[in-house]
Amino acid sequence: MAEKKRTILRTDKLKAFYILEMQGTQKIIKAVNDVDMEIYENEIYGIAGESGCGKTTLLKALFNDIVPPLRLVSGKIYYCINWDKEVDVTTLSPEEKRQLRMEYISYIPQGSMSVLNPVLKLKETYKDFIGSHLSGQSQEEIFELARKQIRVLGLPKNILDVYPHQLSGGMRQRVTIALASLLKPRIMIGDEPTTALDVVVQRGVIQMLKMIQENLKNTIILVTHDMGVHANIADRIGIMYAGKIVEEGSTEQIFGQPLHPYTQFLINSLPKFGDKNMRSSVPGNPPSMADLPAGCPFHPRCPHVKEICRQEMPDFCYPDENHRVACWLVGEGKHG
Amino acid sequence: MDKLLEVNELTKRYSQGNVLTRVTLTAADHVSFYIKPAEIFTLAGESGCGKTTTAKVVLGFEEATSGTIIHNGKLQTRKEKVWITEGVQAIFQDPFSTFNPLRTVDRYFFETVQNLILAVSKQQAIELIDRKLQAVGLSYEEFAGKYPSEFSGGQLQRISIARALLTNPTLLIADEPVSMVDASLRMSIVNLFKKLRDELGVSILYITHDLATAYYVSDRIAIMFRGNIVEMGTVEQVLMNPRHPYSKLLRESIPQADPKKRWTTEITLSELEQEEYLRRGCKFAGRCPDVMEICKGVAPADIYVDDVLVKCHKYSSTQEI
Numbered sequence: 129m130a131e132k133k134r135t136i137l138r139t140d141k142l143k144a145f146y147i148l149e150m151q152g153t154q155k156i157i158k159a160v161n162d163v164d165m166e167i168y169e170n171e172i173y174g175i176a177g178e179s180g181c182g183k184t185t186l187l188k189a190l191f192n193d194i195v196p197p198l199r200l201v202s203g204k205i206y207y208c209i210n211w212d213k214e215v216d217v218t219t220l221s222p223e224e225k226r227q228l229r230m231e232y233i234s235y236i237p238q239g240s241m242s243v244l245n246p247v248l249k250l251k252e253t254y255k256d257f258i259g260s261h262l263s264g265q266s267q268e269e270i271f272e273l274a275r276k277q278i279r280v281l282g283l284p285k286n287i288l289d290v291y292p293h294q295l296s297g298g299m300r301q302r303v304t305i306a307l308a309s310l311l312k313p314r315i316m317i318g319d320e321p322t323t324a325l326d327v328v329v330q331r332g333v334i335q336m337l338k339m340i341q342e343n344l345k346n347t348i349i350l351v352t353h354d355m356g357v358h359a360n361i362a363d364r365i366g367i368m369y370a371g372k373i374v375e376e377g378s379t380e381q382i383f384g385q386p387l388h389p390y391t392q393f394l395i396n397s398l399p400k401f402g403d404k405n406m407r408s409s410v411p412g413n414p415p416s417m418a419d420l421p422a423g424c425p426f427h428p429r430c431p432h433v434k435e436i437c438r439q440e441m442p443d444f445c446y447p448d449e450n451h452r453v454a455c456w457l458v459g460e461g462k463h464g
Numbered sequence: 465m466d467k468l469l470e471v472n473e474l475t476k477r478y479s480q481g482n483v484l485t486r487v488t489l490t491a492a493d494h495v496s497f498y499i500k501p502a503e504i505f506t507l508a509g510e511s512g513c514g515k516t517t518t519a520k521v522v523l524g525f526e527e528a529t530s531g532t533i534i535h536n537g538k539l540q541t542r543k544e545k546v547w548i549t550e551g552v553q554a555i556f557q558d559p560f561s562t563f564n565p566l567r568t569v570d571r572y573f574f575e576t577v578q579n580l581i582l583a584v585s586k587q588q589a590i591e592l593i594d595r596k597l598q599a600v601g602l603s604y605e606e607f608a609g610k611y612p613s614e615f616s617g618g619q620l621q622r623i624s625i626a627r628a629l630l631t632n633p634t635l636l637i638a639d640e641p642v643s644m645v646d647a648s649l650r651m652s653i654v655n656l657f658k659k660l661r662d663e664l665g666v667s668i669l670y671i672t673h674d675l676a677t678a679y680y681v682s683d684r685i686a687i688m689f690r691g692n693i694v695e696m697g698t699v700e701q702v703l704m705n706p707r708h709p710y711s712k713l714l715r716e717s718i719p720q721a722d723p724k725k726r727w728t729t730e731i732t733l734s735e736l737e738q739e740e741y742l743r744r745g746c747k748f749a750g751r752c753p754d755v756m757e758i759c760k761g762v763a764p765a766d767i768y769v770d771d772v773l774v775k776c777h778k779y780s781s782t783q784e785i
Binding site: 178179180296297324326327328329330331332334335353354355356357359360379380383393394395397398399400401402404406407408409410413414 | 647652731
């Protein structure tokens with residue numbers, strides 16, 4: 129990397145908790161706990177972790193969609209709008225937030241089944257979508273825009289005239305991605321867009337995401353628990369555990385020299401062809417985020433646990449350029 | 465040879481549309497396979513390939529249009545409810561919809577025990593349940609009185625396996641048991657299948673689209689495509705050296721956890737499932753990279769190459785010689 133990459137999205141000590149009041153008692157779920165991240169222009173950033181580790185909540189926060197019971201406890205989220213102006217988006221008014229959505233930052237949800245209105249033909253969905261963002265477009269112009277994009281993405285031509293239930297899961301997911309990329313957003317956020325799809329269809333969807341990214345030169349933030357997908361598409365990967373980023377680095381670094389024991393487990397638990405040796409999954413279960421263990425949240429499952437792990441959460445140390453890891457086992461004495 | 469389950473020429477047709485637009489889709493087209501005792505047999509393929517239909521017919525949820533199912537040497541018909549007593553149990557895809565979210569999970573266990581009179585006292589029932597939970601790496605204490613939402617997906621899936629084990633089945637039919645479970649916890653389920661096969665001698669019909677776990681766990685595999693078994697043999701032969709172009713595509717499409725092994729070629733996806741189902745010749749002809757003229761008109765026959773069944777015209781010449 130010769131040139132310094134420009135940051136497009138940055139969070140600063142972001143804490144977003146679910147605060148639930150039940151019969152007078154308060155339950156706090158620390159879903160995003162002290163996350164610092166910088167995401168650059170023109171890259172695919174992957175976030176990996178088990179279900180229930182706060183990935184989806186982090187995405188909600190990045191999408192600036194923080195609604196109760198999720199609350200922003202502290203920290204800031206900055207978007208870099210118009211190339212050099214950093215804006216703290218948590219302070220924007222609802223109307224300003226709405227304007228940013230889909231035009232500047234768009235969201236690809238997981239369940240494509242529930243995204244598209246089942247009783248409307250897809251062209252109505254397109255009309256709705258474009259009409260609410262680009263004012264003063266005639267119906268013909270809208271369909272022209274939609275058709276042009278459908279042609280570029282290689283979807284069937286007659287797709288505007290069908291109902292969502294007539295499409296297979298993979299096709300629906302591709303239509304959802306097409307909608308999310310229609311207004312050429314600078315950032316696209318995908319929440320497990322390929323989970324629950326077949327391998328062949330998954331490959332097609334990834335192929336399409338890559339193509340969109342190459343065409344638009346924008347940023348894609350992709351969440352999935354499938355490390356194979358990350359290896360195939362991401363430029364950089366952040367590993368999330370119990371609401372925190374525990375390791376971050378380029379795809380080569382993460383797969384080449386994973387340093388955090390959790391990352392090592394994630395990679396080694398995948399079965400490989402030609403190797404029938406016993407493989408074990410990550411031992412134990414993810415911790416409840418309402419009741420996190422003291423110290424490093426991974427310590428009850430960690431095979432290399434030390435005394436300090438039970439008491440204090442390690443800070444990041446930087447074993448290599450652009451590679452950071454929060455673990456007491458790495459970088460003796462260089463924490464903090 | 466000893467066969468626990470034998471499926472012969474199983475065909476299931478569904479009709480779609482109204483009187484004017486009716487089309488008949490053959491979801492399973494003369495599917496034949498067998499499962500030996502203490503064996504894990506995988507049925508793999510993409511969604512809409514007929515693997516779940518096959519499982520439903522084998523489980524007796526649907527009646528086959530034609531074909532026979534022989535279990536333990538006995539012909540199965542849907543009317544006689546032989547399945548429950550004969551020890552065939554099912555595990556489904558989504559553990560969260562297997563259990564009612566408003567009921568505690570242990571009630572399902574006690575119900576099964578009561579309905580099938582597996583125990584005569586509560587204490588005996590708890591002992592039995594605890595034994596089955598131990599087999600899947602859980603215990604009665606950590607599960608009693610809890611609701612499904614208090615478990616992770618992997619735990620809940622293991623609980624549903626424990627429930628299936630209550631009747632001491634000889635055959636488990638697992639329909640996509642790991643596709644809703646995190647990749648990091650998948651191995652705990654798959655390892656459990658291995659353990660059940662090795663220690664309890666349970667046979668498993670493992671239905672999946674995830675070839676990596678299929679390779680890891682199973683003994684023999686059948687690849688299905690649009691209602692046909694296109695390739696069948698031992699996992700080493702089928703997955704390490706796939707012969708059918710569709711098996712090759714499936715094998716290549718598994719994302720490898722290695723950034724050096726990224727996909728370089730582009731693929732075309734099928735536009736409509738129905739179109740492929742109604743195709744006259746080989747159903748894969750529309751997407752096959754090695755398509756020949758004969759593929760478009762004539763459906764290929766089953767051909768055996770080195771003990772592996774392959775349904776492809778590419779290999780038909782080798783057999784004639």
